[in-house]
Amino acid sequence: MSDTNESIGALIRKLESDYPFNTTTISKYVQHNQYENIEHIEAYLNSKHLSGDTDALDREKPFFNIVLAVVNLWWRATDIDRKNIRIKSTKLRHKVMAYAGNLKLQDWMKRVNFGAFLNDWGLSLVRYGSSPVEFVEKDGVLHPSVLSWHNMISDTVEFEKNPRIKILYLSKADLKKNKSYDHDVVEELLDAVTVRKTLDGQNKDTKSDYIKVYEVHGELPLSYLTGNEADDKIYQQQMHTVSYVKNKKEEYDDFCLYKGREAKDPQILTHLIKQEARAQSMGAVEYMFDAQWMINHSQKLIKDQLDFVSKVIMQTADANFAGQNTLTDVEVGDILVHAPNAPLGSVNNKGDITALQNFGKQWEALARELTSTPDAIRGENMPSGTAWRQVEALRTESHSLFELMVENKSLDIERMMREYIIPNLKKQLDTTEELALTLDAQGIREFDSMYVPNEVIRRANEEKKKKILAGEVALEPDKLQIETQVKQELSELGNRRYLKPSDIDSTTWKEALEDLEWEVEVDASGEARDKEAVMTTLTTVLKTIVTNPTVLQDPNMKMLFNKILEETDAISPLEFSTVPPAPPQPPQEMQPQLTPQPAVMGQ
Numbered sequence: 001m002s003d004t005n006e007s008i009g010a011l012i013r014k015l016e017s018d019y020p021f022n023t024t025t026i027s028k029y030v031q032h033n034q035y036e037n038i039e040h041i042e043a044y045l046n047s048k049h050l051s052g053d054t055d056a057l058d059r060e061k062p063f064f065n066i067v068l069a070v071v072n073l074w075w076r077a078t079d080i081d082r083k084n085i086r087i088k089s090t091k092l093r094h095k096v097m098a099y100a101g102n103l104k105l106q107d108w109m110k111r112v113n114f115g116a117f118l119n120d121w122g123l124s125l126v127r128y129g130s131s132p133v134e135f136v137e138k139d140g141v142l143h144p145s146v147l148s149w150h151n152m153i154s155d156t157v158e159f160e161k162n163p164r165i166k167i168l169y170l171s172k173a174d175l176k177k178n179k180s181y182d183h184d185v186v187e188e189l190l191d192a193v194t195v196r197k198t199l200d201g202q203n204k205d206t207k208s209d210y211i212k213v214y215e216v217h218g219e220l221p222l223s224y225l226t227g228n229e230a231d232d233k234i235y236q237q238q239m240h241t242v243s244y245v246k247n248k249k250e251e252y253d254d255f256c257l258y259k260g261r262e263a264k265d266p267q268i269l270t271h272l273i274k275q276e277a278r279a280q281s282m283g284a285v286e287y288m289f290d291a292q293w294m295i296n297h298s299q300k301l302i303k304d305q306l307d308f309v310s311k312v313i314m315q316t317a318d319a320n321f322a323g324q325n326t327l328t329d330v331e332v333g334d335i336l337v338h339a340p341n342a343p344l345g346s347v348n349n350k351g352d353i354t355a356l357q358n359f360g361k362q363w364e365a366l367a368r369e370l371t372s373t374p375d376a377i378r379g380e381n382m383p384s385g386t387a388w389r390q391v392e393a394l395r396t397e398s399h400s401l402f403e404l405m406v407e408n409k410s411l412d413i414e415r416m417m418r419e420y421i422i423p424n425l426k427k428q429l430d431t432t433e434e435l436a437l438t439l440d441a442q443g444i445r446e447f448d449s450m451y452v453p454n455e456v457i458r459r460a461n462e463e464k465k466k467k468i469l470a471g472e473v474a475l476e477p478d479k480l481q482i483e484t485q486v487k488q489e490l491s492e493l494g495n496r497r498y499l500k501p502s503d504i505d506s507t508t509w510k511e512a513l514e515d516l517e518w519e520v521e522v523d524a525s526g527e528a529r530d531k532e533a534v535m536t537t538l539t540t541v542l543k544t545i546v547t548n549p550t551v552l553q554d555p556n557m558k559m560l561f562n563k564i565l566e567e568t569d570a571i572s573p574l575e576f577s578t579v580p581p582a583p584p585q586p587p588q589e590m591q592p593q594l595t596p597q598p599a600v601m602g603q
Helices: 005-021 033-046 067-077 092-111 114-128 171-175 184-188 289-309 353-370 386-429 441-469 479-491 531-547 549-553 556-567 573-578
Strands: 023-027 032-033 085-090 130-138 141-146 164-171 210-221 234-245 250-262 267-272 435-438 498-499 520-523
Touching: 005 033, 005 164, 005 210, 005 234, 023 210, 032 033, 033 114, 033 289, 067 114, 067 386, 085 092, 092 114, 092 141, 092 386, 114 130, 114 267, 114 386, 130 386, 130 573, 141 386, 164 171, 171 184, 171 210, 171 498, 184 250, 267 386, 289 353, 441 479, 441 498, 441 531, 531 549, 531 556, 549 556
Parallel strands: none
Antiparallel strands: 023 032, 085 520, 130 141, 130 267, 164 210, 210 234, 234 250, 435 498
16 A cells, blocks of 8 residues: 555544544533434434433333424425526526526436435534535536435534535445446455444444445645655545545554545535534424433333322331232231221321422423424414414514524525536537427527517528529518517417527637636525415505506506515515516497387277
8 A cells, every 4th residue: 555545544544533532612601513413313313312221220211202203393494495596697697597507407416316305404404503515526527415424423513614524335246337437446345344333432233244435525735645654745636536544553554545636515504503613513403402401300200209109108107028029929818907096007107299390381382382393383372362463473483583494495405506416517518419498488588589579580680691692672571470480389389389599500608608607696594484374475465456447547646566575575666567567458339229119009
């Protein structure tokens, strides 16, 4: 093995050994250990005590889990679906390009199951407060994944600015199938089969056919690639895949499966609410560390008292009963004899369960306040006599925190789109092929309003060009007739439209979309709106217009109407400008009314 490989191995071993004990001092009284914090969260998610499942007397300790319900509530309240992710143009000339980008984006999200990624990512965020994600390109297709904190070794203050290690457990088949690995080194490594272990050395399972592999990403000295000491001060983004084992001499043998430069760091760290001086932010579970501990403590005391009061304990001054159990030893018909003035009676061992229950409820209430999950948002009935306005105020106030979290998730999705997803989609669009767009009614109107005028001009110029080349007099074509023809062709397509990057075959989509990631806006939080309130508002507006159609003729009323629509954020008043006016109704012919003639007597 080369010295460079040994240096990478030494770096991995140092980071791995230091990580569990790396405690960061945030302030005078605050210290943070990321490894212990993650293990603490995982224990509570799985209803496990940090001090073991039994007490000093070997009695089982109950775990009254209050964190799972809050985690699930946060997960639902901050959910973003893939159908809500859209590319919007910020300039008129990029509107058609945004349509093409959305088409490829939706197709890509279906192919890589981006919806499942969003769900996994959302759950990881609410559990841990932060979630590392990775984007890896395989065979030209970008694949997103959520990285597990348990299989990550990273700096506890700055995640992206320091080397990060992803721990993999690969089978022999995985190692052999990976075309990027050095297969000679793979063959050397296959003899070093280890049991899968956690970061603290515990076995994950009983299988012994998995090999522990370390994947390192980050800006590292160039000497790790070249082996030249002169390159120690030159840093570049690199990736190394390494495994190591101890030999008979108790020394480490390093196996470098892959090493090379990276054009871009594939990993980023995302947050619900970012916190200073620590890489991992606070999630729903960490907010309830103390509350969960005290709830468990009170439930343990209640259990111990219930166990104690369920026992019948006898007392007497008679020495004849010393060492006897009158409940288990006495048989039917036995006669108990006790000494004079030494009666046999029971001990009053009643406990105060109510006080302990009230103590636990105080901590449950604190947990709801810390996590913004009052009874109203949990779907529970409020106490009798609670005003409806108070319930709505609580629900609105609680949702404001989740709106902030959704906004932060949207900003992270926008970053993913600009740095990873859209650049990858542009690589796939390095063609001149025609794209088929499926649009809604509003999208069709917008598309046709831009397409029809340009197409009419193009066809008119083409017609004049043909006449000139044929030696004929090039009169001005009838553009109205051409427009009618174009609209007829489009109407036959239904909700489908077909688009090419330009009329010049040499121009590719990649060239047309050159700066698309910076020229468009990414909207990912459309689901955050209160749809019920929006529909109620729009229904009320519709009823008002139907009842009094002339109300919008008043400029003040029209301004108020537009303002209501803008506040709902469901429809823009500008969209009405593209809606074609209703055709005038033909006047109805008045049927002549026949006047009945008076009857003449005698006829």
